[in-house]
Amino acid sequence: MLDFYDKRLQQLNTLIEITGIINSSLDTSVIRKKVIEAATRLLDTEAGSLLLLDQKTGELFFEVALGEKGDKLKPVRLQKGVGIAGWVAQHGKPVITNDASSEPRFFKGADNISGFITKNMVCVPVRTKEKIIGVLQAINKNNGVFEYDDMVILYAFANQVAIAIENARLYQDSITDGLTGLFHHKYFELRLKEELDRSKRYKHPLTLIMIDIDFFKKVNDTYGHLAGDKVLEGIAALLKENTRLSDIVARYGGEEFAVVLPHISYKNALIVGERLRKSVEDTDFQGVRVTISIGMGYFNGDNIDFAYKEFVDLTDKALYKAKNSGRNNVTLIECK
Structure with missing residues (x-):
């Protein structure tokens, strides 16, 4: 007993x-x-x-x-x-x-x-x-x-x-986008700031990626908003499939996405960016085909004064260059 x-x-x-x-x-x-x-x-x-x-x-x-x-x-x-x-x-x-x-x-x-x-x-x-x-x-x-x-x-x-x-x-x-299931902008900002602080503290590299769907308005105008939503959902799934669990993937707003890659070299960051671009280019989203332009900002962890806004502006500049270089390409700018 x-x-x-x-x-x-x-x-x-x-x-x-x-x-x-x-x-x-x-x-x-x-x-x-x-x-x-x-x-x-x-x-x-x-x-x-x-x-x-x-x-x-x-x-x-x-x-x-x-x-x-x-x-x-x-x-x-x-x-x-x-x-x-x-x-x-x-x-x-x-x-x-x-x-x-x-x-x-x-x-x-x-x-x-x-x-x-x-x-x-x-x-x-x-x-x-x-x-x-x-x-x-x-x-x-x-x-x-x-x-x-x-x-x-x-x-x-x-x-x-x-x-x-x-x-x-x-x-x-409360922290994810209802359509794509990715983190939303506000939570993404919080995590990016945390990762940037960690990068500066431990001197490890950090990459920020910004992604824009090329001519997405034309998709909505031609196929309708439901088809546009399917494209957004499909690209979100591809971003998750082609990144690591430790990476932070978010819907940045509208047809823009963002990804944070901690602990990754300059060379490997470019490989990831190209893999993401190619995966979208090669995918048929229920009869709709699109491409993406990718801007990447790379920080090696050395500049302790490098700020969050500078990182975002740097990456945004890279995205602008990608879009103005014919779109459907990857541009990376390193923090000096």
């Missing part, structure tokens, strides 16, 4: 500790990864997964899957009502089973794709005040079987997860 209570006390202490860690972050990707790590640790399981609802299609997709062969589940999508996860998402009620193979609601498709064998599991809804946003699963208990208290603990944890995800989403909405 003492072992049982010791185990539950340990779980509750872990729940409190992990909840604090999750709520300390506003990065949705960090939160989601920590959620699964926490769930498997909390209930001592072989695997775990967080499935979120696609608000457009109503399907569940594996946002994070931890455990052997979990990466193979990324393409899997489940309709509401399909499988235990789909049933929980549809009905908003938790499910616990210690014999998955004999559970009528169990969907074998995920195991068939991944090669994983689900023996037992507990699945609970992840619910905000307004709606269910996904489900949280703990799979294959390492020692023994799942008990009712395991479900209660995971359910309590899922409630905290929902709050953390919602808070992070609200924060992300």
Whole structure:
């Protein structure tokens, strides 16, 4: 009996500790990864997964899957009502089973794709005040079987997860552009100032890129504003795909974008700029083709008096030169 209570006390202490860690972050990707790590640790399981609802299609997709062969589940999508996860998402009620193979609601498709064998599991809804946003699963208990208290603990944890995800989403909405999902101008200014201060303090290089879509007004006039929006969304996606996680990508305003590249050499900065230009030139945006002009400002970190406004003006000058040199090209100016 003492072992049982010791185990539950340990779980509750872990729940409190992990909840604090999750709520300390506003990065949705960090939160989601920590959620699964926490769930498997909390209930001592072989695997775990967080499935979120696609608000457009109503399907569940594996946002994070931890455990052997979990990466193979990324393409899997489940309709509401399909499988235990789909049933929980549809009905908003938790499910616990210690014999998955004999559970009528169990969907074998995920195991068939991944090669994983689900023996037992507990699945609970992840619910905000307004709606269910996904489900949280703990799979294959390492020692023994799942008990009712395991479900209660995971359910309590899922409630905290929902709050953390919602808070992070609200924060992300407050700093990103609604159309492209990139950082908006105000937040970009803040981050650029931070990176410039860091560059001067540690003497590392910093590059600022400004991008303008060539003749974008003609796109709107010829194809309409919906087509123009698709172009903006497509270019935003290309900028994200062709930069590093550490880079800062923003919609600067209208048809202009901006990128900050920390810790990058003069030569490599030019390579990035050309890669961005070429990726847009080579892309068909649902029947619309465009090019971009790119201005780049390069700071080597040595001039401690180099100011934010100077950096922006320098890069803007480079963009002006690119546009006045036939467009669809890259111009880089180094801070002297």
